[in-house]
Amino acid sequence: MKRYFAVLLGVLTAIGGFVDIGDLVTNAQVGARFGLSLAWVVVVGVIGICVFAEMSGRIAAVSGRATFDLVRERLGPRMGFLNLVGSMLVTLLTFIAEIGGIALALQLVSSVNHVLLVPFVAALVWIVLWRAKFSAIENVLGLLGLTLIGFAVALWQLGPDWGELAAGLSPAEKPGAESWAAYAYFAVALFGAAMTPYEVFFFSSGGVEERWTPKDLGVMRANVLIGFPLGGLLSISIAACATVVLMPEGIAVETLGQVGLPVAVALGKVGLAVVVLGFFAATFGAACETGLSTGYSLAQYFGFQWGKYVRTREAAGFHVILLVVTVLAAGVLLTGVDPIMVTEMSVIFSAVALPLTYFPILVVANDPDYLGEHRNGRFANLLGMVYLVIIVVAALAAVPLIIATSMGQG
Amino acid sequence: MMSAWRTTAVVVCFLAWVLAVASGCSLVGQPDVAAWDQKARQAVTDAASEVATARLAVETARDDRTWSSYTTVVVAQAEEAMGTVQDDVSRLQVPPGRAQDADDLEALLDAASSAVQDARQHAVAGEHDDRDLLDRLDRVGERLTRAETRW
Numbered sequence: 001m002k003r004y005f006a007v008l009l010g011v012l013t014a015i016g017g018f019v020d021i022g023d024l025v026t027n028a029q030v031g032a033r034f035g036l037s038l039a040w041v042v043v044v045g046v047i048g049i050c051v052f053a054e055m056s057g058r059i060a061a062v063s064g065r066a067t068f069d070l071v072r073e074r075l076g077p078r079m080g081f082l083n084l085v086g087s088m089l090v091t092l093l094t095f096i097a098e099i100g101g102i103a104l105a106l107q108l109v110s111s112v113n114h115v116l117l118v119p120f121v122a123a124l125v126w127i128v129l130w131r132a133k134f135s136a137i138e139n140v141l142g143l144l145g146l147t148l149i150g151f152a153v154a155l156w157q158l159g160p161d162w163g164e165l166a167a168g169l170s171p172a173e174k175p176g177a178e179s180w181a182a183y184a185y186f187a188v189a190l191f192g193a194a195m196t197p198y199e200v201f202f203f204s205s206g207g208v209e210e211r212w213t214p215k216d217l218g219v220m221r222a223n224v225l226i227g228f229p230l231g232g233l234l235s236i237s238i239a240a241c242a243t244v245v246l247m248p249e250g251i252a253v254e255t256l257g258q259v260g261l262p263v264a265v266a267l268g269k270v271g272l273a274v275v276v277l278g279f280f281a282a283t284f285g286a287a288c289e290t291g292l293s294t295g296y297s298l299a300q301y302f303g304f305q306w307g308k309y310v311r312t313r314e315a316a317g318f319h320v321i322l323l324v325v326t327v328l329a330a331g332v333l334l335t336g337v338d339p340i341m342v343t344e345m346s347v348i349f350s351a352v353a354l355p356l357t358y359f360p361i362l363v364v365a366n367d368p369d370y371l372g373e374h375r376n377g378r379f380a381n382l383l384g385m386v387y388l389v390i391i392v393v394a395a396l397a398a399v400p401l402i403i404a405t406s407m408g409q410g
Numbered sequence: 411m412m413s414a415w416r417t418t419a420v421v422v423c424f425l426a427w428v429l430a431v432a433s434g435c436s437l438v439g440q441p442d443v444a445a446w447d448q449k450a451r452q453a454v455t456d457a458a459s460e461v462a463t464a465r466l467a468v469e470t471a472r473d474d475r476t477w478s479s480y481t482t483v484v485v486a487q488a489e490e491a492m493g494t495v496q497d498d499v500s501r502l503q504v505p506p507g508r509a510q511d512a513d514d515l516e517a518l519l520d521a522a523s524s525a526v527q528d529a530r531q532h533a534v535a536g537e538h539d540d541r542d543l544l545d546r547l548d549r550v551g552e553r554l555t556r557a558e559t560r561w
Contacts, residue, residue, distance in 0.1 A: 111479035249462040250455070250555070254491060257484035261466055268475040276480075409452070 007222045013142025014227020019234050020286035021101030022094065022193040022347040024279065025340055027235045028259040029408075030186050031242030032251055034178060036168040039236050041187045045194025046232035048390065050224050051383050052358060055365040055376070056200045057220040060207035062374045067204050068300035071360040074367060079360065084301045086356030088294060091198045093346040095290035096329040099125060100339020101283035104256040108276055115336055122330035125287050129295075129322045134209055134309065137292075141285030148278035151237040154266035160244045168243065185401040185408045188394050189344070192351035194232065195391075198286075198293040200357070205296040209307050214374060241266075254340060295321045344407060352398045354391045362388060443505045447561040449498075450515050454561070456495045457522045458554035460488040464529040465547040471538035482533045489530045492523045511561070518557055525550045 030038050056067060063070060072080030102121045103114035110117070128137060167173065174183050203224075212220065242253060245262035253259060256279060264272040299306030299318045306318040333339065362384045365376045376384060404410070464485050471481040496519050504512040525546050532543055 108480050108483055111482050249466060250458050251462045252459040255487045258463055264470045264476045269477055272476060
């Protein structure tokens with residue numbers, strides 16, 4: 001019974017924890033501009049994050065060692081360092097976006113400018129990172145993030161023409177006014193939003209912290225293979241709500257408030273309040289995950305003590321990193337930079353950095369010296385290689401598309 | 411380790427270059443007619459989006475489907491974005507033969523901005539049940555939609 005509860009809890013937190021500020025904003029933007037013609041990218045991205053997270057989780061459970069530690073050992077310090085720099089830059093950008101997202105969510109209920117809220121939000125995030133238990137962060141915020149199911153309920157309540165909505169799933173249904181370059185830019189952005197590297201680092205480092213063993217592989221796979229796809233359905237619900245309500249009005253999404261408007265139309269104040277709670281929980285949970293991921297990455301690479309299960313005094317370096325990145329994120333946001341713009345940059349640069357983080361995991365997951373009988377099988381390798389190609393193509397296309405479309409405007 | 415730092419420096423410089431290009435760090439040039447038309451069309455589309463956002467926010471508030479601070483924030487952000495659209499257009503150099511079009515565009519954006527500002531004032535005052543305001547936003551929205559096909 002306890003085991004079933006663990007699986008259920010893991011799946012629920014994986015669903016609630018799947019969506020972050022990048023998913024919220026990008027899916028709503030895409031839904032309002034392209035309808036559901038890009039929903040296939042969410043499916044591709046969700047399968048990709050399942051492949052990536054399953055390999056990382058398996059490495060953590062079998063070897064009992066952290067990702068960056070293994071990557072540096074297996075591929076050498078140079079490749080390890082490149083991996084570290086790529087993932088750190090993107091994770092830091094995502095951390096800034098998430099803290100901004102929490103402030104934007106609080107602004108919607110307080111009407112206090114988000115810049116004024118940033119110092120308090122940053123302090124709260126740091127206190128939670130410092131004091132709260134790992135399981136509390138994962139479970140409480142993951143479960144609260146489930147309130148974003150409000151988008152699926154809102155979609156049902158809006159009563160769209162389901163046949164018409166389903167017909168819009170084809171890429172051929174791209175609105176004529178939108179260019180293929182803009183379509184491709186948002187395809188890469190959606191892919192980057194679904195496959196953010198921090199999710200995998202957090203997941204596998206959490207596995208090491210919780211001392212997973214090969215016996216835990218079943219629970220880990222259930223969390224990944226059930227939780228993430230259901231989280232992907234939440235993403236598609238957000239896009240579909242924007243398609244039904246915002247697209248006919250010609251509204252382009254630039255703020256978090258616009259993302260929630262379809263829920264207000266469908267469900268009124270109560271539904272909107274539930275979804276805004278979801279905004280807060282999803283961004284707060286992701287801020288904790290990205291903050292911890294930066295600490296994990298640096299500590300694992302440089303080989304000093306890390307983790308939430310280690311006493312603060314023994315993992316002082318790890319906690320100093322958490323403090324420094326939180327202050328840095330708050331400092332960037334206090335310049336008045338738009339958190340939504342930071343979010344847009346973080347999802348597209350996630351795609352750029354993905355090969356640096358994905359390739360080493362694929363190599364280690366194939367190494368019998370580390371994984372023995374649990375190394376990638378034929379099917380896992382086929383999927384792994386297909387996704388390596390997709391990830392490299394997305395990474396190579398990202399920068400030219402940023403320039404050609406002025407970050408998706410043209 | 412030195413070589414790792416060199417790699418990092420190259421990656422950081424590359425990212426800085428990408429950011430500079432993406433944020434529009436380019437040489438100032440004389441805009442041609444086609445470029446001006448494209449920017450005018452984009453400004454009208456953006457303005458139409460802000461007007462529609464304000465209208466939807468006010469309408470949901472009138473139906474008691476949002477709370478006051480939510481409506482105020484959404485409409486205030488639409489107003490701020492309208493200001494950015496106007497600023498961007500005011501910085502465009504008008505090409506020869508487009509002076510009248512530029513005046514028309516400025517007048518249209520002024521009307522849109524004024525309607526959204528009005529919506530924000532109503533939202534702050536908690537006056538959501540004003541049919542005249544919704545009609546005004548509708549009229550400006552229709553003018554903007556018509557103007558989208560002009561350039």
